[in-house]
Amino acid sequence: MTPTTVDTPLSCEVTRIRPSGGWRAINLAEVWRYRELLFFLTLRDIKLRYKQTALGVAWAVIQPLATMAVFAVFFGKLGKLPSDGQPYALFVLTALLPWQLFAYALTQSSNSLVAEQRLITKVYFPRLIIPVASVLSGLVDFAVAMCLVMIGMAIFGVVPTVAIIALPAFVVFAVFTALAIGLWLSALNVQYRDIRYTIPFLTQFWLFVSPVAYPASMVPEQYRVLYGLNPMAGVIEGTRWALLGTTAPDWGLMAVSAGVVALLLTGGLLYFKRMEKTFADVV
Amino acid sequence: MSDVAIRVEGLGKQYHLGAQKERYHTFADQIKKWTSVRKLFSRAKRAESRPPFWALKDVSFEVKRGEVVGIIGRNGAGKSTLLKILSRITEPTEGGADIHGRVGSLLEVGTGFHPELTGRENVYLNGAILGMKRSEIVRKFDEIVAFAEVEKFIDTPVKHYSSGMYMRLAFAVAAHLDPEILVVDEVLAVGDAQFQKKCLGKMGDVAKGGRTVLFVSHSMTALQQLCHRCLLLRGGQVDFLGLTQDCIARYATGGASRSGRIIDHTTKRNDAVSVESIRVNGSEADEVHLLAGAQELTLEMAGVVHQLTRGGLQARLQDDLGTPLGIFSPAFERGGADPLPLGPFHLKHRMRLPRLNRGEYVLMFELVQPNVTAWYEAQDAVRLHVAGTPMTTGQTFAVNERLGWVLLDEVKA
Numbered sequence: 058m059t060p061t062t063v064d065t066p067l068s069c070e071v072t073r074i075r076p077s078g079g080w081r082a083i084n085l086a087e088v089w090r091y092r093e094l095l096f097f098l099t100l101r102d103i104k105l106r107y108k109q110t111a112l113g114v115a116w117a118v119i120q121p122l123a124t125m126a127v128f129a130v131f132f133g134k135l136g137k138l139p140s141d142g143q144p145y146a147l148f149v150l151t152a153l154l155p156w157q158l159f160a161y162a163l164t165q166s167s168n169s170l171v172a173e174q175r176l177i178t179k180v181y182f183p184r185l186i187i188p189v190a191s192v193l194s195g196l197v198d199f200a201v202a203m204c205l206v207m208i209g210m211a212i213f214g215v216v217p218t219v220a221i222i223a224l225p226a227f228v229v230f231a232v233f234t235a236l237a238i239g240l241w242l243s244a245l246n247v248q249y250r251d252i253r254y255t256i257p258f259l260t261q262f263w264l265f266v267s268p269v270a271y272p273a274s275m276v277p278e279q280y281r282v283l284y285g286l287n288p289m290a291g292v293i294e295g296t297r298w299a300l301l302g303t304t305a306p307d308w309g310l311m312a313v314s315a316g317v318v319a320l321l322l323t324g325g326l327l328y329f330k331r332m333e334k335t336f337a338d339v340v
Numbered sequence: 341m342s343d344v345a346i347r348v349e350g351l352g353k354q355y356h357l358g359a360q361k362e363r364y365h366t367f368a369d370q371i372k373k374w375t376s377v378r379k380l381f382s383r384a385k386r387a388e389s390r391p392p393f394w395a396l397k398d399v400s401f402e403v404k405r406g407e408v409v410g411i412i413g414r415n416g417a418g419k420s421t422l423l424k425i426l427s428r429i430t431e432p433t434e435g436g437a438d439i440h441g442r443v444g445s446l447l448e449v450g451t452g453f454h455p456e457l458t459g460r461e462n463v464y465l466n467g468a469i470l471g472m473k474r475s476e477i478v479r480k481f482d483e484i485v486a487f488a489e490v491e492k493f494i495d496t497p498v499k500h501y502s503s504g505m506y507m508r509l510a511f512a513v514a515a516h517l518d519p520e521i522l523v524v525d526e527v528l529a530v531g532d533a534q535f536q537k538k539c540l541g542k543m544g545d546v547a548k549g550g551r552t553v554l555f556v557s558h559s560m561t562a563l564q565q566l567c568h569r570c571l572l573l574r575g576g577q578v579d580f581l582g583l584t585q586d587c588i589a590r591y592a593t594g595g596a597s598r599s600g601r602i603i604d605h606t607t608k609r610n611d612a613v614s615v616e617s618i619r620v621n622g623s624e625a626d627e628v629h630l631l632a633g634a635q636e637l638t639l640e641m642a643g644v645v646h647q648l649t650r651g652g653l654q655a656r657l658q659d660d661l662g663t664p665l666g667i668f669s670p671a672f673e674r675g676g677a678d679p680l681p682l683g684p685f686h687l688k689h690r691m692r693l694p695r696l697n698r699g700e701y702v703l704m705f706e707l708v709q710p711n712v713t714a715w716y717e718a719q720d721a722v723r724l725h726v727a728g729t730p731m732t733t734g735q736t737f738a739v740n741e742r743l744g745w746v747l748l749d750e751v752k753a
Binding site (some may be wrong): 076 | 431442451
């Protein structure tokens with residue numbers, strides 16, 4: 058068989074393969090080109106989430122509801138924790154909404170690269186898509202839980218204020234927080250499988266240092282801005298404010314939280330890019 | 341614009357053996373490493389650290405547009421590493437490559453298939469993973485399903501598929517990938533004979549369509565059918581780049597993956613003689629690759645005679661089940677072995693093989709005095725791998741035991 062000559066012009070696409078060294082920025086344009094893959098991977102994660110479960114998507118309701126009940130009984134009734142003047146159950150539920158999104162997204166994204174090692178060793182695409190897809194798939198549970206919160210608000214007769222227009226911003230904030238941490242942990246998990254074992258512990262620990270069962274106002278005034286170093290403090294306080302129209306959150310705390318996330322996310326993207334080229338060899 | 345599709349220059353990939361072997365790193369390991377940094381300066385520690393391993397070194401070649409190039413090499417020769425670098429799955433350590441055109445790489449069929457998802461869902465997901473646009477998948481969907489012959493089950497989770505259906509669907513998606521440059525690993529090594537034939541046919545279409553293809557395979561038949569040129573890798577380096585026939589011949593004559601010498605298969609020896617070396621085509625390796633069709637082999641035996649007076653070289657050809665197919669015995673034919681003087685001896689004969697069908701054969705060696713005794717025997721000494729077709733027309737000759745092993749000649753008037 059002899060090579061055939063073709064008359065159609067080659068596309069101008071040139072792939073240059075060279076060893077890359079050091080720290081480089083992530084090529085976001087390339088990630089954008091692969092947006093359809095991101096869509097399909099997210100869709101797959103969503104479809105698989107409740108495959109072969111008897112209760113299906115009801116789990117997205119049961120989990121926050123059960124947690125809320127336990128918190129309401131032990132922390133609210135028995136512990137008599139304050140709730141910024143809101144019904145305690147609703148107070149907890151509005152915090153669980155972003156919290157569960159965060160915890161799920163963090164866990165999924167941290168394990169995502171290892172779970173997809175088959176893909177990583179057989180096909181090229183920007184690896185960033187994998188943790189991002191697993192974070193985004195958490196939004197389905199979020200939407201379901203959101204309905205639950207709406208019902209809760211109706212039951213307790215809480216009418217949302219104008220602040221509710223800020224809600225999407227805090228959802229994005231929660232997603233970015235999870236992604237910022239998830240990028241670090243997923244890349245580290247490729248090298249060190251210890252990460253897998255620290256995640257359940259980490260999320261549990263994090264739950265208690267975040268203002269889920271108690272208001273941030275319980276933290277002494279002089280430490281409150283410092284409390285913002287936990288970005289979930291900003292996310293939860295903000296979400297609660299947007300939904301329930303409680304007193305506006307501490308903006309100093311909020312700024313610190315946003316700064317921490319920005320820093321972690323930038324660092325995470327750089328670190329991820331640096332480690333990306335070794336994933337296929339190490340995973 | 342030049343007509344070069346792929347240009348590879350000085351490509352090298354280094355692996356740290358330690359890093360490759362320990363799949364699971366733990367912090368404890370890392371801490372050990374850090375604490376041992378202080379010991380690094382001591383000589384003992386340095387001697388312990390293993391040298392890095394070059395899976396590829398200094399690989400350079402060019403592939404022109406529309407060319408179909410095969411890549412041959414033994415396991416560990418660097419074929420997969422090369423494909424992984426060209427597919428951008430892993431980065432080279434040095435050197436580089438420029439690829440002009442849209443690349444599609446197929447290192448595995450069915451990557452990303454999920455058992456819980458339906459056939460339809462998997463087609464979309466797998467297509468996206470392979471780099472197809474959604475609109476492209478929509479357009480080709482019916483064609484893909486028809487090629488895979490799974491129309492009835494397209495909305496069933498693939499975990500309920502038979503393995504054949506699963507493979508067909510996976511390959512169908514891959515086969516409809518439409519890049520300008522296709523990089524393919526041994527994807528044809530799956531499925532039954534009929535399916536392989538279908539895959540090979542599809543590959544042939546791709547090749548004829550003027551696409552540039554880089555194709556790794558262990559199947560010499562497939563390579564012969566599809567590729568004009570081949571690249572032979574050995575130990576991570578380019579050993580040969582040229583016409584497929586020449587490349588296969590060179591691959592065939594060099595080295596042995598049984599990695600033994602013929603002499604290691606000695607099964608019977610005698611004080612009368614010591615055999616020190618047996619060679620086929622000048623090589624002591626116990627594995628020989630041949631193209632089907634009439635072939636000549638040079639057989640050599642050397643050693644030292646201690647007591648015997650007469651002896652001759654004898655070779656026997658068997659199929660891979662041990663069925664005798666033929667015997668080569670010049671001494672027997674002449675009515676008796678030649679005298680062998682005491683001291684070193686060296687016997688050399690040229691033997692013509694019949695037109696063997698492709699398959700695996702065994703050659704055994706003996707030093708005999710016909711009708712008297714065998715002084716020396718090496719059974720299962722050489723494995724003959726016969727590839728391709730014995731037909732002079734280049735027609736394929738299906739592997740089928742019932743057809744027998746030898747293609748018989750027509751007597752031309």
